[in-house]
Amino acid sequence: MSRLGLDKHTIDSIRGRAGRIVDALAPLLKKHTTVTVERAVLRLMGLDGANAEGVPYPNVVVQHLRDHLHLGAAPVVAAAMLRHNTDIASLARSIDEGSLSLEEGHGVPEDEVDGFMAELAVEGLDRIRAQVARRNSLLERFPSRGQPWLYVIVATGNIYEDVEQARAAALKGADIIAVIRTTGQSLLDYIPYGPTTEGFGGTYATQENFRIMRAALDEVSEQTGHYVRLVNYASGLCMPEIVVTGAFERLDMMLNDSMYGILFRDINPIRTFVDQYFSRVINAAAEIIINTGEDNYLTTADAVESAHTVLASDCINEAFGFRAGLGSHLLGLGHAFEMDPSIEDGFLMELGQAMMLREIFPDSPLKYMPPTKFMSGDIFKGYIMNAMFNLAGVWSGQGIQLLGMLTEAMHTPFIQDRYLGLENARYIMNTARSLSEAVEVKKDGPIARRAQEVLAKTEEFLSEVEEEGLLGAIAGGKFADIGRSLEGGKGLSGVVVKGEGYRNPFVAPLGEMTGLKEEIHRWM
Numbered sequence: 001m002s003r004l005g006l007d008k009h010t011i012d013s014i015r016g017r018a019g020r021i022v023d024a025l026a027p028l029l030k031k032h033t034t035v036t037v038e039r040a041v042l043r044l045m046g047l048d049g050a051n052a053e054g055v056p057y058p059n060v061v062v063q064h065l066r067d068h069l070h071l072g073a074a075p076v077v078a079a080a081m082l083r084h085n086t087d088i089a090s091l092a093r094s095i096d097e098g099s100l101s102l103e104e105g106h107g108v109p110e111d112e113v114d115g116f117m118a119e120l121a122v123e124g125l126d127r128i129r130a131q132v133a134r135r136n137s138l139l140e141r142f143p144s145r146g147q148p149w150l151y152v153i154v155a156t157g158n159i160y161e162d163v164e165q166a167r168a169a170a171l172k173g174a175d176i177i178a179v180i181r182t183t184g185q186s187l188l189d190y191i192p193y194g195p196t197t198e199g200f201g202g203t204y205a206t207q208e209n210f211r212i213m214r215a216a217l218d219e220v221s222e223q224t225g226h227y228v229r230l231v232n233y234a235s236g237l238c239m240p241e242i243v244v245t246g247a248f249e250r251l252d253m254m255l256n257d258s259m260y261g262i263l264f265r266d267i268n269p270i271r272t273f274v275d276q277y278f279s280r281v282i283n284a285a286a287e288i289i290i291n292t293g294e295d296n297y298l299t300t301a302d303a304v305e306s307a308h309t310v311l312a313s314d315c316i317n318e319a320f321g322f323r324a325g326l327g328s329h330l331l332g333l334g335h336a337f338e339m340d341p342s343i344e345d346g347f348l349m350e351l352g353q354a355m356m357l358r359e360i361f362p363d364s365p366l367k368y369m370p371p372t373k374f375m376s377g378d379i380f381k382g383y384i385m386n387a388m389f390n391l392a393g394v395w396s397g398q399g400i401q402l403l404g405m406l407t408e409a410m411h412t413p414f415i416q417d418r419y420l421g422l423e424n425a426r427y428i429m430n431t432a433r434s435l436s437e438a439v440e441v442k443k444d445g446p447i448a449r450r451a452q453e454v455l456a457k458t459e460e461f462l463s464e465v466e467e468e469g470l471l472g473a474i475a476g477g478k479f480a481d482i483g484r485s486l487e488g489g490k491g492l493s494g495v496v497v498k499g500e501g502y503r504n505p506f507v508a509p510l511g512e513m514t515g516l517k518e519e520i521h522r523w524m
């Protein structure tokens with residue numbers, strides 16, 4: 001029985017529509033690969049490092065193969081490794097130095113190449129399996145606290161300073177540390193190499209930075225007796241590559257939305273959808289929880305009038321996730337507490353939406369974002385707004401609670417802001433832990449009515465999206481009041497139509513790991 005009086009048939013209908021909307025894109029995704037998918041494949045095959053100018057070797061090799069990517073980077077590189085009896089790192093260095101070209105015919109039998117690629121695929125995926133086993137072992141020793149998990153950001157620009165702030169936050173009760181990426185990294189078509197100490201508004205996402213922070217949080221987990229999860233961003237032009245590096249270094253969560261890059265970074269839709277599918281399959285294999293970005297819709301659209309677009313996007317993200325092998329327990333679907341605080345009964349509407357999402361997605365660790373749009377220099381009002389957000393979070397049983405911080409809308413928060421955010425959340429979530437069990441919501445009251453209204457509007461909205469197709473709906477500005485065309489956006493030049501002989505050696509084994517088997521071949 002629905003606590004909010006939500007109609008089960010309507011819920012089933014919006015899920016069905018979302019599934020059909022997503023499935024309609026399968027032929028488009030199957031037809032294409034991208035430069036970053038091919039770079040991710042090479043990373044899975046063991047390629048790492050950068051040349052003297054700092055250009056990552058995956059970029060060097062894929063750029064060298066630019067006219068041959070319709071066949072896939074893996075078979076060409078694997079054949080060259082066999083022909084020249086060399087490892088992938090030495091091969092990349094030779095290509096960079098200009099002493100070796102992969103453009104001529106390799107003369108290696110195809111069955112030998114396929115067998116060798118299969119061996120390399122096993123080695124790459126074994127690295128991911130080992131990190132999954134390590135995480136599970138640590139979770140047995142250092143169990144998680146109950147949800148909502150408290151999520152705190154660090155963003156100094158210097159990975160070593162980030163470590164100190166992360167330690168302090170974790171010791172004060174943070175369950176999740178998110179290292180915010182430096183401004184604009186989502187538009188870089190490469191991943192910087194090594195540790196970094198200079199970033200603006202955040203810290204570069206690099207594999208070495210992931211390793212440094214993961215090691216620090218493992219030490220804190222020993223001290224606190226609770227496993228501290230690590231988050232970074234996998235959006236942007238390097239989405240699949242960042243997921244691979246995160247899987248290798250045991251990140252636990254990654255921001256991985258299906259439409260964020262299209263809407264908010266003007267990245268080409270084909271590029272984004274192809275990249276997000278492969279990246280989500282890797283996330284599924286690595287058992288990484290994805291966080292989706294619906295909260296961003298409410299930064300450009302009104303939180304009252306456009307709440308249904310958040311639920312619609314959650315359903316689309318869920319459908320994409322299921323088709324990439326992500327179970328509900330790995331889908332951190334997003335929403336936000338972003339209504340104008342001057343609205344009468346605004347808290348009741350916020351609570352109704354939060355409870356609605358929990359009821360529709362009962363097994364997902366929902367990601368709840370704090371108020372930012374209407375934050376101001378009034379720190380006292382801001383603290384109250386964050387308290388109301390925390391109350392809604394514990395009352396509605398959210399999974400991941402991103403902590404509100406008083407100065408977040410003005411500058412990168414100080415360590416004391418994180419401390420106050422944690423104190424606020426810990427107090428409210430302790431003192432009101434069982435509130436949902438103690439209070440019954442009236443089915444005809446304002447909280448339930450708000451949830452019913454949003455659900456009904458979502459059904460109508462998804463009906464329109466299904467009729468014109470997701471790409472048409474995006475072009476028409478139906479999501480976040482932002483329109484993006486199929487032929488526009490950044491990264492379009494990195495989209496490649498697959499040739500008849502295209503091969504990716506990771507498709508079949510990833511299908512086995514994630515339980516997709518036949519499904520994955522429909523998309524890749």
